[in-house]
Amino acid sequence: MQRIGVFICWCGSNIAATVDVEKVAEVIKSEPGVVYSANYQYMCSENGQQLIKQAIKEHNLTGIVVGACSPRMHEATFRKAAEAAGLNPYMVEIANIREHCSWIHKDMDEATEKAVILVRTAIAKVKLNAPLTAGESPVVKRALVIGGGIAGIQAALDIADAGFEVDIVEKNATIGGRMAQIDKTFPTLDCSACILTPKMVDCAQHEKIDILSYSEVEDVKGFVGNFSVTIRRKARYVDETKCTGCKICMEKCPSKKGLNTFNMGLNTRPAIHIPFAQAIPNVAVIDAEQCIKFKTGKCGICQKFCGVGAIDYEQKDSFIERQYGAIVVATGFKPIELTAFNEYGYADNKDVITSLELERLMNAAGPTNGVLLRPSDGQHPKVITFIQCVGSRDTSGCGKPYCSKICCMYTAKHAMLIREKYPDTEVHVFYIDVRTPGKNYDEFYRRAVEQYGVDYIKGMVGKVYNENGKLMVQGSNLIDNEQITIESDLVVLAAAIEPEPSVRKIATLLTASIDTNNFLTESHAKLRPVESPTAGVYLAGVCQGPKDIPETVSQASACAAKVIGLLAKDKLKTNPCVATPDETMCNGCSQCANVCAYGAITYVEKEFRLGGGKTEIRRVASVNPAVCQGCGACTVTCPSGAMDLKGFSSKQIMSEVDAICKK
């Protein structure tokens, strides 16, 4: 005979304000099988859990239902409490009467009635629960970091420092990411390269870190603790083990007209090149589309001049497969394309540039050696106008609905640096709002206004057009309520940032959730902000949402802490809710194996008694519980209804349906 206990949580007033919790607990008392029913302010609290534990012992409960918040929140808490009281943790069901009831309904009667039904449904299910025991699977003590920007670098260093092997997979020829392109960082005006490149070198020299540059993740199999990842090592046509980074090939290469992508296309570079001076690894790469040897078959100059024989035109993409216990995604961002913003004349005017292009123009290692010259004629710009929120906070569909978060601060930085270096320059900033939350951020912005005399104009720009070689910026000044036109020499657009497009493929491979803006979704916005809902996958940097360098570094270190916690374990508990065939019903038709995405189902020959001393040998399905992920695809496919899923059995779900429909 089942002895069910029901525990209704008030969640302070979160549930109790709309659901009459006492009434729910009272009504439920008369449900068949229920021997105990209680309500308490906070079931998840120490006292609440104590109440549950005591009731389990005192009333000899065989199963419990907790009417509380989402099981995604506290199912684990209550399972642990049950286990501590000697009840199998899988004899616990949660009725979600907060997210799915009290928070979305306003009418108390209606919400109370629904809460009763939800609790009844959970009771119906728990009556059919069976005690389950989690299996164990080993943990591969190695982590993969996808993306070698500051997020990936920080995560890798922290994990490696704890003594675990880490591989960084970076799609570009060097690690460093966006931070390597930035000139100075706010709010301290540190030189970006000066604080980044030592970390890059640390990565290269760390005995536990393996940098796989110019490589991409091709395929991911497996699960937490045991991912099997195929990595494509793209052909760079230069032997990484031989190249010394002497750059003679770059000098001799006759094809020097390739756009320098590191400098945002503002100057050119040879077909064989090292992206920038402090690149890690300091190894050349050939752009095959630009290389004369690849286009015509004639040339081979770099090969001739390479002293160590590192050039290999025959190199092909190669694939390696490695095992990892945990994966950190740190794929970063890019500025959005500005094709939808013709009004700013970005495509038509060389002197309308993006902020990232300005970073390169201000950088000592950039195309102008750090002297601010406008791209069209190489003259010093005297009037510079910044336009904020280009594509950010844009609900028109052209841009992005979110705030890119970093633009207000970097524009203040740019304005300040320009006024510092060229005090005769006039600097205007068009803004919608100035958003500067963060330590020393608002002070920084105020310095730009008060100390450096940057002209901040609240208003939006209607258009930028060229008149007699001058850029006319036409906008509104909302404070003075007037239309203004500023004759400018250079216009800088604070383009919105978006996740690197490659993140989509990675999200699909990792089955990690992604939102409508292509940002990866965290497991819980507040409590599990660096974990993906997919176990063993962690998120660092802008791939999860817009953020600046300090936040990115903190998040990366947080990821590392999570990864270290995981890799420190020798074994992980596996989900016991796996598929299980009824061998007497199975006819070995193979349909279930066909739909299994994990290859968890194989077939075995088994002997069955037929009666009268006779036996027969039949082929039946066999599920590997360590591989099965418990999706249930096979259960529905099985034509004989032999396959069922533990924890979500057909009977359990049917009884839930019954409970909901019962009038």
Add this chain to the structure above:
Amino acid sequence: MQEVTTEKKEFTPNIVAFCCNWCSYAGADLAGSSRLTYPANVKIIRVPCSCRVNPTFVLKAFQQGADGVILCGCHPGDCHYVTGNYYTRRRMALLYSFLNYMGIEKERTRVEWVSAAEGARFSAVMNDFVAQVTALGENKRLTDLRVKEGE
């Protein structure tokens, strides 16, 4: 001012929603934490994946007196179990034609993709589905004809 109440009670459909644990159930949670309302007659059953939902569960719901059944899963390509929702899509397409054959309006069932980040969409989908089923009225076509206790 008090509204005049009529004798006839307004029809509120009973709706069963199957939500996959990874996307839609989380989307429903987000709708909750964002306080985005939808009618109380939607009751959610959590399943690991939308592909766990056997079409017979849908039929069972109609048999037991549900007026509408909605299945929610991850967007195609984003399934936590790689391909589960593709099976759901195919199975449900078949179920639609079977429902037609049975004389149940296929508008009483629906498959929707709602991600964990789409709380607003979850609420919108539920409001829309409830309105759709309300317009169809009570579902009476399918009943359990077995002899019941006490009959």
